Amino acid sequence: MSDERKNKSNKRSIAGALAAIYSVKRTEPWFGFVLLIVIYLVSTVFTVRTSVAEGVFEIGRAMIPKAALTGVISTISNMCLIILVVLYRDIGFCSAMGILATQVPFICVNIFILHSFTSIPGLFTNLLTMIACILIYTNQRKAIAYQQRIVEQAVTDVLTGLPNRFAGREYFSGLIKTGTKFVYVATDINNFKSINDTMGYEVGNKILIEIANRWRDLADSGRTGTYNLVAHVSGDEFGISIQEYRNEEDILKTIQAYKAELERKITIDDYDYYVTASFGYAEYPDDTTVLEDLIAKASLTLHDAKRKYSESVIVRYTDALLESEKTLKVERKIREALESDCVFFHLQPQYNINHKLRGFEALARMKDTDGSFISPMDFIPVAEETGLVDRVDMRVFHRAAKFLEDAVKKGRTDITISVNISVKHLLKNNFLEDIKSVLETYAISPSQLEIEITESVMVESVERAKAVIEEVKGLGIQVAIDDFGTGYSSLSYLHNFPANLLKIDKSFIDAMSEGKSSQKYVESIISIGHVLGLEVISEGVESEEQLEILKRIGCDLIQGYIWGRPLPPDEAEKLL
């Protein structure tokens, strides 16, 4: 840290930054100033001329002496000076008073030495304009000072005297507007609530004031080697900005300095307190270019750190953190949905190639608190990651089984209901118990049930998965290999796999329209499926063209928007 930088930092203080935020700025264009002066000068010349002019001029039938215009023109010139004071404040006032004052000696010479008594009204006008200017100017100053006091109060935190949340935001958005690189540090005092609860709010407030004073002094002293602004965001939350740092080390050193100041003993009413805090920070523009985002990311980092570490730490924001936070949010939503019975299902029809209904695939659906749907693509991976997927699977499984039971009662003993089962669930010890409980609860034949296992995940633990699937098959339930083609299935693995149905992934069906080689690929999958004794279904069939090709190359079953989208159970029932 060079001395020069230190000095620069010293000159800039939190109070200075606050003043810059609350200074009531108003800038009028300079050409207006010049224009007023020009009008003033021109009208003054005319005033002098008309005051000595002889003769008259006519308006209609009236004969008006030229000298009578003097008053009108001199009023215009004085108005120019008054407007100057109103619009240009200090500089306007000084200019107007300067102009008026310099005229006084000339007028006095005219009256008292040259005995030109026509100048007497001029002297009066001059003096009265001066008084008007002084009155306007002093009143304006009072109004501005009052205005500034109000703004100052609005941006200063009453308790600590630090810039408040609003001022902080104003300052940080100023930095963003000017493209100034800075770090935003979010922090709050650990266990502050318990201090408040046990020692009372008064002590809590005194501690906050002490912390604010220490941090203000530190920021103003320039000892951190960087330029900082500390804002009291709310309660025990503070926000610190760091500017003029060179590298990560400078940032960490700065935050360390705040941490050290905080951790020094605080004595209030003869009691000693030791407080700590964690710090989370994010950088503009590297982490984001939006202020709200920057603050949110720093706060997210702070709260994640508080959750993870028992000691107080300094943590930088990373994108991975955002991901884990998203996961956490979705996890919360899944839990809520499971609790409030908001996990339900839709049924997508599956047909044989002659458009005869084969059955339905049950697909999980979940509603957000605002009533919007969350896609299974978003919540199933999170459910798998967080161990909630078996609950989701079973919720859907039970409902699908109930649907099947109702269909069987109506005589539809020929349809199959498929449910998706996550491999994570399949590999759990209680999986078979779960399946058995469904078979025991509903009056259905296991042969009408099918479980779909995604190929790509299954290959990771193929042996164990195979053993479980054997048992499932032993119960009489059918098994489908879902999303076939997306994993690394080897022929030998397929050969040994106890499945009934191969589901070709939508991506291959989509690719078919691109060329013959993709069609050949799908054709080969179908042939292999048939050789291994499996039925083959194409997923995500959308167009007539795809359907025609699939018919030609011998696909057994079709599932896709072309013949049916996923439907709510009551609508699916109509297809029966």
Ligand code: C2E
């Ligand atoms: P999946 O098992 O491969 O299901 C087929 C997906 O393709 C469904 O998406 C379905 O709506 C969609 N689809 C079907 N036909 C078409 C079509 O013609 N065009 C297009 N664009 N899409 C079509 P969905 O419902 O969003 O489900 C996505 C995935 O989530 C499923 O893929 C499955 O892997 C998983 N999933 C759904 N429900 C469950 C469940 O209850 N448990 C588990 N473990 N996973 C589930």
Ligand code: MG
């Ligand atoms: Mg599926």
Ligand code: MG
């Ligand atoms: Mg699929």
